[in-house]
Amino acid sequence: MTTTEQRLTPRAMGVPLDRLDGPAKVTGTARYAFEHPQTQPLYLHPVQATVAAGRITAIETGAAEAVPGVLAVLTHLNAPRLADTSDGELAILQSGGVAFRGQIIGGVVATSPETARHAASLVRTAYDEQPHDVVLRAGHEGLYAPDSVNGGYDTDQVQGDVEAALASADVTVDQTYTTPTLHNNPMEPHSTIAVWDDGQLTLYDSTQGVHMVRKSVAPLFGLDPEQVRVISPHVGGGFGSKGNAHAHVVLAAMAARQLPGRPVKLALTRQQMFFLAGYRTPTLQRVRLGADRDGRFSAISVEAISQTARIKEFTEQTAVAARMMYAAPNRRTTHRVTRLDVPVPSWMRAPGECPGMFAAEVAMDELAEACGLDPVELRVRNEPETDPETGHPFSSRNLVACLREGARRIGWERRDPTPGARRENGALVGLGVSASVYPVFRMPGSAARVRAEAGGRYTVSIGAADLGTGTWTALTQIAADALEVPVEHVDLRIGDTALPPATVAGGSSGITCWGSAIVHAARELRGQHGRSPAEGAEAVGETGDNPDTERYAMYAFGAQFAEVRVDADTGEVRAPRLVGVFAAGRIINPKTARSQLLGGMTMGLSMALYEQSHVDPSIGQVANHDFAEYHIATNADIGSLDVSWLDEDDPHVNAMGSKGIGEIGIVGTAAAVANAAYNATGVRIRDLPVTLDAFLS
Amino acid sequence: MDAVEVEVSLRVDGRQRRLTLDTRTSLLDALRERLGVTGPKKGCDHGQCGACTILLDGRRVNSCLALAVAHDEAEITTVEGLADGDTLHPLQESFVRHDGFQCGYCTPGQICSAVGMLTEAEAGWPSAVSADLTAPVELTDAEISERMSGNLCRCGAYAGIVPAIAEVAR
Amino acid sequence: MRPFDYRRADDIDGAVAMLALNPSAAFLGGGTNLVDHLRLGVTAPDLLVDVTRLGLDRIEPLADGGVRVGGTVRNSDLAADRLVRERYPVLAQALLSGASGQLRNLATTGGNLLQRTRCVYFQDVTTPCGKREPGSGCSALRGYQRYHAILGASSACIATHPSDMAVAMAALDAVVRVRGRDGERAVPLTDFHRLPGDEPQRDTVLQHGELITAVDLPPLPEGMRSRYRKVRDRASYAFALVSVAAVLDVRDGTVADVRIALGGVAHKPWRASVAERELRGAPATADSFRRAADAELAAAEPVEGNAFKVPLVRGTLVAVLRELSEETAR
Known part of the structure; x- marks a missing residue:
């Protein structure tokens, strides 16, 4: 394409439609990450560093392990070695080094949240503590120009x-x-349920981008992206803090790998969010x-x-x-x-x-x-x-x-x-x-699939996220206009890596990136299959480039x-x-x-x-x-x-x-x-x- | 000391539920992790946000700070018990229409809190912004805001929440 | 949170006896502060004795015109009580400015008096705090000080008492009724909380196992007006930076009687007796109010992070007295 993109005629767009996920949210039935039903779940509570700089010289886990109901205590001494440690935030439990106070230095898995938290408090750590510097000031000797x-x-x-x-x-x-x-402080704490089953890792995660999480987590464990599925239909706010996977997701995946077949649930406490969730x-x-x-x-x-x-x-x-x-x-x-x-x-x-x-x-x-x-x-x-x-x-x-x-x-x-x-x-x-x-912003990497269903309905799929931003509703309106059908004829599916890839909900770019992909998929479907496609007819579209950006x-x-x-x-x-x-x-x-x-x-x-x-x-x-x-x-x-x-x-x-x-x-x-x-x-x-x-x- | 287990009986959204639980378990965790009632949300676990608000024997409370064992035989209404079948509670309907939320995570607490708050106002309870402590309550926007301030909303939907409640209150 | 046993007490003596037998037991009221602290590991009793069903949930008029408030009366019920609203507006206002509607529905009168400081170091078990761990020092002396004391602090602790209700009760000359193994005693509210000295771990004069059964509010003489003003960073659902509870009687332009208590400035509700002495018999003017505030604040010893509280108390106190004197003059 070298010309300005063909514009959509607004019919559903511009209408103040009630939020489509509204009824689920006001009745408390919308499922957030920690709420996906699991059989016999386990609970994981992180152990955090209590010095801001230094090295762990001893970590005593016996008291924690002795608590009835405790199944595992992870530390840098027994945690799985990660296949990729290039991201220093995610490469937890790979050494005894401490880079900031509150950093994850362990985790306790138990049969109840009360037991996991109590046992985590019993882990005793000795440090070789080093002087720390935590205050940004003008003229700081460490200031440098990043690339x-x-x-x-x-x-x-x-x-x-x-x-x-x-x-x-x-x-x-x-x-x-x-x-x-x-601190971002979304109302929903950063939460993950990790299940490691048969070489397949499933994460129910509170995230602004399921595909981003998959891309971050898979290489750490030496997995192909297809071996990781991330599910996140509703997100209780993020404001950027759920844009990247943070260390707790890795901890949950590590624990799940130690305990295959058992769902491991981890929700950061509000206090922990001030250390582990970005700012x-x-x-x-x-x-x-x-x-x-x-x-x-x-x-x-x-x-x-x-x-x-x-x-x-x-x-x-x-x-x-x-x-x-x-x-x-x-x-x-x-x-x-x-x-x-x-x-x-x-x-x-x-x-x-x-x-x-x-x-x-x-x-x-x-x-x-x-x-x-x-x-x-x-x-x-x-x-x-x-x-x-x-x-x-x-x-x-x-x-x-x-x-x-x-x-x-x-x-x-x-x-x-x-x-x-x-x-x-x-x-x-x-x-x-x-x-x-x-x-x-317009970022490459999103794709949408439109499928014709019986009775003139359409399923529109894209791994996008709704963190309260109205994605469920706005993308449905865009799809309706792109397909030239009423919004009631569109069933949107988002928040799952099983769906076509989507860029992160960040930079106010969601509608541009995901909406463009949906428009292109709809046009593709109409181009290939016309106004009355057979049931099962599908087309895929991508965000594509916009020459006007240049x-x-x-x-x-x-x-x-x-x-x-x-x-x-x-x-x-x-x-x-x-x-x-x-x-x-x-x-x-x-x-x-x-x-x-x-x-x-x-x-x-x-x-x-x-x-x-x-x-x-x-x-x-x-x-x-x-x-x-x-x-x-x-x-x-x-x-x-x-x-x-x-x-x-x-x-x-x-x-x-x-x-x-x-x-x-x-x-x-x-x-x-x-x-x-x-x-x-x-x-x-x-x-x-x-x-x-x-x-x- | 090992964990102490106790039997507790709760009536939750009209259903009698009996369970054995750790004395340390909050009402919130009993609901969410043991009974599968995930409508009430955990935002802070310390009574500092209001996402866990439920109606306990008819009054709005933070369920994260209530030990389940101390509320044996209690009558609990959560956001999941407010609708009448498929018909939303008027506050639920009003929250949708006024878009009184975005991410929805504080919403169950907001709505339960609003139900409790309207009962309090009906009973003539004053608030910190009531000029006259003994006069009948008039639910102005300022009164609603003050009475709802125990429910934080990080999405900043307050400007939708107040009219959503006001419409039902008036 | 360490595991603990739970018992529900059926009568006051039984509750007191259960604690007497177990030095690690604690009373459980509304739980809004205790459960908070259990979860943080600030406290770890091995037995909780639930005292919410002892019949201490009544508010009764006393023969002398005062009011008796049961130890487990909920904060919301106390604030909504007709007698309290009519006779002690300062108390209703203080209660309503505290916490949130939900918390007030759980919190009890006794529990509110016993609530512990909001000092961030007290609540964070990974930091030194002499109130939590005697002898471990005071992190706040070199740390975050916005909510800390300017009056009556010590080198061992600069924490403040967080209650609004207790500040109003201090201005009302309330009396705390306490039941222990040796029977009942009455403690004036102004003597109930302690200054930290070198024992910051002791918030009050209560002994282990003593239960607050009631708070008695003496009658306010005819003509006395009362008011509570809480100053905080955000408009609601926040602890006080400073607060002022004042009771004032102005006759013919002269202060006939006055009682002032300050919140957010000390380890206890601070009865401003120096300011009161300065004011009694003085003309009810802005000048007198300012002089009284300055006299009280002469003893203030702020630290770097809370120096603003000195002018803030002055401004707030003068404003409250001005408003009350305008009200009484009407």
């Missing part, structure tokens, strides 16, 4: 002469912004902006640093949004990372854009004030004609329209630019704005506005009103899409005001590792949330015209809140979260 950063982006990018431009700029901002360690790295970002008196940028510079683990490199692409967001002839963006004695960081909702846009969009607010410009106007003035990074035209870019509509909805004209000027009912009140952005810059945009109230007596800070306006191409299902965007903004509010994993340098771990002490927003923290989108017609992105909406909702929320807090109080917050301490005199 590339997450998403395959260049580590550094330089255009023009930033230093010269900054030196000659009328107005500059030069500040450092920080975001803390954050968002803390970031430090030095942002420098240079502009003329009218606020037109001459230079943008972002130097981002983050952390990774000793045993695996992951570098968040924190600075990439600054490469394309605003026009500036001179730009520099760099990433540096350092290895610490910490758990392995990974994806968390909008890795890169989320912390990156916090820093950049607060810096924008500071520049607006320095120029005496309205913050909305400043963004409008720096709107680029084409993608500043590639020079390509945008497939569609409606940031300005989002800003204007959002300003109207929040009542921006009532904002007093003087900080601390508005007081109501004992609270200081302010408004703030931020832009949002998220790229349109010709256009493809992004979703949005604008977020916040109203913040700070209690004049106590400094308590709340955000009772948020407005988000988005331009994200065609919305497949307005009902589930609205929830996605609301959910992103809610998590963004939570990040802005509450979330922080407090790293204790002396013990070398996150101190507040549960839901009582790691605060996420409660129902009472959410006031009025106004979410809307523009009707955006983008002929280039894919056959559906959709851009992906899972992540953009969290991008910019924290900056809008921090900017509103400044407008309310005159206190500039550059370090998240925004808490009452900052407002107490």
